[in-house]
Amino acid sequence: MKWVVLVGSVRSGSFNAALARALEPLSPDGVSIEILPSVAEMPIYDGDIEAAGIPGQVSSVGDKVRAADALVIVTPEYNYSVPGGLKNAIDWLSRLKPQPLKGKPTLIMSASPSTMGGARSQYHLRQVLVAVDADVMNVPEVMVAQAHTKIADGTLTDQGTRDFVAGQLAAFHAFVRKAKAGEAAEA
Numbered sequence: 001m002k003w004v005v006l007v008g009s010v011r012s013g014s015f016n017a018a019l020a021r022a023l024e025p026l027s028p029d030g031v032s033i034e035i036l037p038s039v040a041e042m043p044i045y046d047g048d049i050e051a052a053g054i055p056g057q058v059s060s061v062g063d064k065v066r067a068a069d070a071l072v073i074v075t076p077e078y079n080y081s082v083p084g085g086l087k088n089a090i091d092w093l094s095r096l097k098p099q100p101l102k103g104k105p106t107l108i109m110s111a112s113p114s115t116m117g118g119a120r121s122q123y124h125l126r127q128v129l130v131a132v133d134a135d136v137m138n139v140p141e142v143m144v145a146q147a148h149t150k151i152a153d154g155t156l157t158d159q160g161t162r163d164f165v166a167g168q169l170a171a172f173h174a175f176v177r178k179a180k181a182g183e184a185a186e187a
Helices: 015-026 047-052 056-068 084-093 121-129 157-185
Strands: 003-006 030-035 070-074 105-111 143-144
Touching: 003 015, 003 056, 015 070, 015 105, 015 157, 047 121, 056 084, 070 157, 084 121, 105 121, 105 157, 143 157
Parallel strands: 003 030, 003 070, 070 105, 105 143
Antiparallel strands: none
């Protein structure tokens, strides 16, 4: 099973990028994970650019999302919401035909130095993902609070958090398998 990961942060030393890098070793057997190119590589969405032709970076990410069995979005919280770069990437992906997020099994997680762990960003992201008809797993949720105490030198070091993330990934694996079985039954 192949999953792709979209990271909402572009900061070097990002807690969320560290969390994304921790996913593959914590995933169930048989799952491979590819971290997608940075959201910073996509131009700001502009209908004039779209009319001239979808940028190659957007098409490439869209193809990878479309080909994957599932999408994981790992994002910080900026000003109580979704980072602009992540929202921009979703806006671009929503313009592709066929739309790669439609029906895609999707998982959200976040890491933040705050005590809320990015909860508000996740809630806003869920609203955005409704608009693109992504199939978002609701529970269990992973919000790594006080990430600076759990991630050191770009590595998720806190064993309790690692165990909790592994549990969410196991639940997501079952969620994706169920979604794929439903697709097969419809075909």
